[in-house]
Amino acid sequence: MSQKKIELVCVHCHNRIPYDRPTPECPRCGESILRAEYDLDSLRHGNWAGRLPGHATSIWRYHELLPLHDTRHIVSMGEGGTPLIRAEQLGAMLGLKNLYLKDERQGPTFSFKDRQASVAISVMREMGVQEAVVASTGNVAMAYAAYAARAGIKLWVFLTSQVPGDKMREVALYGAEVIKVTGTYDEAKIVANRFARQKGLYEDRGIKSIAAVESMKTMAFELAEAFEGRAPDWFIQGVSGGMGPIGVIKGFEELKAIGAVDKIPAVGIVQSEGCAPMVTAWRAGQPIATPVENPTTVIATLSTGNPGRAYQLLYDVMTRYGGLAETASDEEAFNATRIVARTEGISVEPATAVMFAGLFKMARSGRIKPDDVVVANVSGHTFAVEKHILGDQWKRNLDVSQASGRINLPTEGILSALEQVRQDAHRVLIIEDNPDAARLVERVLRARGDYQVELAGDGAEGLRLARQNPPDLIITDIMMPNIDGFQVIEEIHHNEALREIPIIVLTAKELTAAERERLSGQISVWLQKGSSMDEDLLQGILSALN
């Protein structure tokens, strides 16, 4: 393979350095952030994008824009090329018509760090590195350890004690040396750096490592291909060091420069409430983040308290192309895990759940518009936290051992046993003439807990079902043909057997003063139907049932 023309450019003094050996800083001014630049002109004229269909399906499909000179040094396990999944249910719940999930769970170690590991370890191999050091909040460690094993590179991994034991064991399984640092992630990075210098070992420096940032571009390249040259309006990610969005946007910038994409997306970042230095700075309009000394989130992946220069780069990107920043509590994140799992069949790790919880807020507040094309970066698996999310009551036990000797199980017995275990579920009757709205409410309920839902398509049916088998709660629309919501509510109010049942009213429009007067004292809550009624609805239900 011919030598590619790649240069490193100092972001401070614009000094240009050839890219052929590990270069931790600008030899002229000492700046530690260098940017890789490629010969984009030749790609533009060579119709690079047009030739892609003939390339491999891993990230190495885009090798011309990756910082490796010789493809024989590639260490790959088919990373990248992940599915872009349209999230219709979740989108409907949030009022987003074009919500897509980039399913990075489907990589060798379940996160987008596989892209980073493949590029970083390949570059190490090309540069003759035999032993390396990395600090990690968990996912980098898993990915690097796996790829280093393939490349025969010895890896020293510094992890904080917050990283779940399951992840640490996997790192060790790949043969990496695991050093558990009792302290914050920022402290683990300092210890790793000192260790590397003392032993004279190559150190992967995250955002300051060329390979790491460059690898993230491949997500942009895949998105541009999937959307056929149009860029999404938003790229949303839970951030810790900020490398993901910075790399992804650099990818779009290069595509734009060679004419392969029409624009560059805006970036939405989400951080844990207990560790949100970048969100805090962004909200204050500041290009420099004040470090969080003692992160209080339990979500280790997102516990970078001091983002340093990375935030400045992110600030530039968000200022130039548009940005949103949100926080989410650990509790909100765990709730989001449940919602995403139950609406889309996708289980995500806590760092991704934080992203979703933030996305919910961005959509609900209208800062992301209903028609915007939104891509969310989805990683991880939930094994380590499922117990926490589900609590103790996640299964129903059904003992059929008594009957198992017989050939025909008595169906009646099983059914009535199921009836028994379902008895303490809350029974909710939804009276709603718009089937889409009814299904949405039903979905929200099912996603959020153990509710038994009955649907009635109009007022008359609703009343009939309520009389027949009084529910624990009624949710009713107001504007319905024939018997409308007002009549339903009055009828229930005058029925001795039903009058204690709490009622939640859903309306598409603001109620007039006269209408409110008519309902007062008869209903528990009224809610305006909207794009994102999930949280309000659930709150309404909980307060009505209590």
Ligand SMILES: *Cc1c(COP(=O)(O)O)cnc(C)c1O
């Ligand atoms: C690494 C990681 C993050 C944080 O990524 P940065 O872009 O470096 O801030 C978020 N979520 C998951 C799942 C990760 O693995």
Ligand SMILES: [Zn+2]
């Ligand atoms: Zn310089």
